[in-house]
Amino acid sequence: MDRFNVVISRFNFKKAVAIYLLILILAGVFSAGFLAYMFRDKLTFLYEYHRISEKVEDNKNGLENMKPELADLADASPDMVDILILNGQNQILYSAKHSDLSQKGTVDLTPDTDRNPLFFTDRQNPEVHFRLMKGDKLTLSASMLGIENKVKQEYEDRYFYESGFAAQKVYLLSYIADRTDGQKVYIISDVQPVAGGEFYIKAVAAIAMLFFMLYWVLLALWVYARALGAKLNASMWGIVTLFTNLAGLFVFLLYRQGGRTCYKCGSLQNKSNVYCTFCGTKLGSVCNKCNTAAGEKDRYCKNCGSVLDEEKDQDE
Numbered sequence: 001m002d003r004f005n006v007v008i009s010r011f012n013f014k015k016a017v018a019i020y021l022l023i024l025i026l027a028g029v030f031s032a033g034f035l036a037y038m039f040r041d042k043l044t045f046l047y048e049y050h051r052i053s054e055k056v057e058d059n060k061n062g063l064e065n066m067k068p069e070l071a072d073l074a075d076a077s078p079d080m081v082d083i084l085i086l087n088g089q090n091q092i093l094y095s096a097k098h099s100d101l102s103q104k105g106t107v108d109l110t111p112d113t114d115r116n117p118l119f120f121t122d123r124q125n126p127e128v129h130f131r132l133m134k135g136d137k138l139t140l141s142a143s144m145l146g147i148e149n150k151v152k153q154e155y156e157d158r159y160f161y162e163s164g165f166a167a168q169k170v171y172l173l174s175y176i177a178d179r180t181d182g183q184k185v186y187i188i189s190d191v192q193p194v195a196g197g198e199f200y201i202k203a204v205a206a207i208a209m210l211f212f213m214l215y216w217v218l219l220a221l222w223v224y225a226r227a228l229g230a231k232l233n234a235s236m237w238g239i240v241t242l243f244t245n246l247a248g249l250f251v252f253l254l255y256r257q258g259g260r261t262c263y264k265c266g267s268l269q270n271k272s273n274v275y276c277t278f279c280g281t282k283l284g285s286v287c288n289k290c291n292t293a294a295g296e297k298d299r300y301c302k303n304c305g306s307v308l309d310e311e312k313d314q315d316e
């Protein structure tokens with residue numbers, strides 16, 4: 001324990017915190033950049049999807065003038081199968097990629113089963129299934145980010161007993177509807193997971209966890225070192241902070257606030273102490289008349305009201 005105390009009392013916390021913050025910022029920037037790069041297609045799509053759906057909601061002239069933007073969105077991600085504009089009768093008015101899905105001229109989706117209205121099929125394309133992904137769920141969806149193949153799994157779990165299900169295709173479908181004229185935009189994408197995507201997310205989460213644990217331990221060590229310097233029960237304060245983190249820190253700071261630090265030996269002394277109980281250094285002044293200990297900033301004695309000496313004692 002003694003050797004540990006020697007090391008910890010010499011430990012330069014300011015430097016450690018500076019290095020910690022520097023590495024934290026570098027790791028944060030690097031991780032964010034790395035993830036943004038790995039998931040760039042998905043993120044671009046999510047951003048564009050939200051932007052376009054907001055625009056459709058404000059749009060008063062139908063969806064006709066959205067075509068250039070929808071074409072850009074369709075080109076933005078290799079996962080994109082097609083983006084269709086349909087009228088109220090489900091006739092295709094526009095296809096951004098002229099995929100097979102658009103060849104029949106209409107897309108008329110009905111739920112695969114009544115019980116689970118998540119998967120839809122078009123009777124003209126019975127081998128293609130659409131998994132509906134709507135609005136806010138898109139942003140949080142792991143399938144959309146491509147970190148797992150949940151949608152295909154979900155489909156297989158539900159329909160594996162159907163004949164020839166291996167030949168079935170599952171696409172993600174998001175739609176934006178224009179309420180004024182019943183037109184809608186179907187955004188159809190393939191379920192393509194980013195290779196290693198799940199691992200990257202977990203790795204970054206592990207790094208973040210490591211930094212958090214390091215911070216946690218560093219804080220407890222700092223309180224331990226400060227308590228050691230103030231000649232308090234360092235182990236107790238260190239353990240309290242290790243278990244309660246910031247709560248422990250605040251209690252420690254408050255406790256320290258309640259006393260005064262001996263400028264010579266650094267021990268925490270009762271505010272009313274005139275002499276340090278560890279090294280005997282004179283800490284404060286006493287009233288010449290009644291010998292009551294006076295506070296640092298007191299100008300009059302709190303006991304008898306006489307004027308205190310103007311000789312100010314040194315601080316810390």
Ligand SMILES: [Zn+2]
Pocket residue numbers: 262263264265266267276277278279280281
């Ligand atoms: Zn002292």
Ligand SMILES: [Zn+2]
Pocket residue numbers: 287288289290291292301302303304305306
């Ligand atoms: Zn007095």
